[in-house]
Amino acid sequence: MQKRLKRFRSKNQTEKIVWDAVKDLDSFCHADVAKITGMPGDGLRVVTSKMFRQGLFRIHHSVGNVVHYTSFSVAWLLQDSLEKRMSNHGAVWAAIRLTREFVVTDLLAGIVVSRPEITESFISDYCELLRNAGHLVFARKAMPESGRMPVYRLVKNTGPIPPEPKHTTVLVDHNLNKVVHVEGVFL
Numbered sequence: 144m145q146k147r148l149k150r151f152r153s154k155n156q157t158e159k160i161v162w163d164a165v166k167d168l169d170s171f172c173h174a175d176v177a178k179i180t181g182m183p184g185d186g187l188r189v190v191t192s193k194m195f196r197q198g199l200f201r202i203h204h205s206v207g208n209v210v211h212y213t214s215f216s217v218a219w220l221l222q223d224s225l226e227k228r229m230s231n232h233g234a235v236w237a238a239i240r241l242t243r244e245f246v247v248t249d250l251l252a253g254i255v256v257s258r259p260e261i262t263e264s265f266i267s268d269y270c271e272l273l274r275n276a277g278h279l280v281f282a283r284k285a286m287p288e289s290g291r292m293p294v295y296r297l298v299k300n301t302g303p304i305p306p307e308p309k310h311t312t313v314l315v316d317h318n319l320n321k322v323v324h325v326e327g328v329f330l
Contacts, residue, residue, distance in 0.1 A: 158190060158193075160180055161176055161187065162214075165179070165214060166214055168214075170204065170213045171213075172209050172210060174209070191212065195212060199214060200213065200214055227305060228303055228305065232269060234254055234258050235250065235254065235266055235269050237303070237305075238253055238254055239270075240297065240303070244294060244296045247263060247292060247295075251266055254266075269308075270295055274295065278299040278301070279299075280298050281294065281295065282295065312325075
């Protein structure tokens, strides 16, 4: 299966910089490219539009007047999204989207028959991660002394592909007391 729409051949240095910045992103807009590369937006708009006309990018989706592009083929994106939805996080995310308000044990009861490898602690950890990211809120907080578990409510349903935790390498400079590099991110 072809991952990219078309093989990239650099015409000039600006195109190479743009390609290196966006080639691994699922989707991006002109503002994303400007932020990543640090280049002015007007010139980038011309370059990315030209690369779109050359068939290197296709429209992924639009949000209002902002067009988001991708360099991935439709077949590859479909396969990739299917693999993500079939993951353990995908199974839990689908159950969360279906129930909208839940207790972890209720999700586990619905999932464990088809996915016995998913544990209560896996679901709890994922729910806390989603809560910290703003996807879930407490509908009712836990009361450990009475044995009452927290009730979560879905507030940010972003679609069928599950939000995934990613582990990245960071470099902390203790002399400056700050993070100076995050793998794959321009600071």
